[in-house]
């Protein structure tokens with residue numbers, strides 16, 4: 082059989098069943114909203130295909146042409162899913178709508194491919210998870226500060242080295258990954274699980290395979306092929322999920338049994354148990370936050386799945402912020418100011434064990450925010466699906482039907498001259514309240530890293546804004562302060578180009594830095 086015939090035959094076998102059995106395109110393209118780019122069916126297909134490497138420019142173009150005039154526009158996702166991008170004026174309206182009108186759950190699962198990689202995701206369990214993050218990981222870090230610092234400083238010492246006599250070349254993204262992962266693992270899983278090599282390996286593989294497969298499926302595979310190809314993408318995810326659950330499920334089972342026993346004996350539930358995320362999650366479940374509780378393995382699997390939100394964004398933000406500081410003009414003295422500030426606040430071992438010390442680092446806080454302002458990890462944000470039957474009418478008067486996916490151009494908005502002075506310039510201390518005259522540019526209002534508003538959407542905004550941002554900020558500040566005090570780190574000259582892939586902007590993965598223990 083000639084090759085073209087074979088290709089057509091295979092495509093027919095794959096595409097047709099996909100259309101027939103699952104063939105409802107996610108999202109709609111309301112006729113009254115304009116598309117970005119030239120009109121026409123084939124042009125839209127072309128723009129969709131170019132979305133992988135040109136999404137950044139496409140969105141910035143649409144933002145200037147439509148959003149800047151208060152109008153929405155449509156871009157076609159690289160997987161041919163149309164997305165309505167709403168202007169900055171609509172952000173408050175968007176986040177104010179209740180979940181039964183606009184939901185973020187379905188759209189995230191479709192756009193990141195989770196719907197196909199973990200089809201048994203249980204809606205009730207994520208509410209419990211978000212509750213636990215809100216309750217235990219927003220303010221009171223004192224209860225795990227000692228454990229966190231213990232793991233974090235060991236991870237940094239081992240990764241960057243203790244030899245004071247010679248310099249060491251370190252791959253920054255890899256080092257940040259190891260340090261942040263170990264630190265967070267200690268808080269989430271506690272000892273001894275966080276040091277069990279077998280578990281840690283399979284958990285990381287599960288985490289990575291889900292992230293990689295999710296990004297490929299969500300950014301490259303057209304929507305009509307996902308239900309079919311999703312089965313193949315699931316293979317590594319399923320493999321590592323089973324492996325890691327072999328360790329985790331018995332712990333969930335054991336602690337649940339203990340809690341049952343405590344309830345029978347009238348002892349406070351959760352007492353005498355490790356004060357970690359597993360216990361908090363099970364406690365939340367017992368307090369009625371697991372609706373129709375499934376079996377332990379499913380609960381443990383969800384736990385793993387949700388925990389993924391802890392890691393990648395924190396690692397990427399840490400890597401980008403460090404690269405921004407080290408590649409800025411050395412004469413500005415940005416990194417040196419971070420060192421000075423850290424040395425002032427961390428003078429004794431006790432300062433490291435006091436969780437509140439991190440709140441005394443305004444310059445570092447501002448530098449982290451500036452990095453996320455200039456380069457939010459996802460150039461789009463606040464994704465929502467309209468689920469009310471009647472659809473919704475945007476403040477601009479445009480009606481959008483049920484099923485439409487809407488989103489906001491986070492990167493363009495955070496780099497808009499109307500909202501930030503000289504937005505293209507890296508000014509790490511632009512958010513510091515300047516009481517004295519300094520050598521640094523002073524544009525912008527004093528705001529903290531974790532403050533969300535309609536001009537800073539890198540953590541989302543409103544009811545579903547990231548509840549883990551205080552924890553991420555806490556971990557990153559400890560990591561930066563420890564490195565600043567204990568290591569000589571060389572400036573790296575010209576900033577390495579960022580990787581832009583579909584909707585994501587991530588730091589160059591191969592950048593090395595030169596360090597020496599002080």
Ligand code: HEM
Nearest residue numbers: 390391394395398463539540541542545546547549552553
């Ligand atoms: C710098 C690191 C981080 C960034 C940039 C980030 C960013 C985000 C963004 C953009 C959202 C979506 C908000 C929306 O849909 O409106 C989100 C949601 C979420 N994040 Fe984070 N995040 C980070 C770290 C963390 C950490 C460390 C945790 C856990 C401790 C966490 C837990 C969550 C959870 C549970 C949600 C879902 C909230 C909900 O649906 O109500 N994140 N995050």
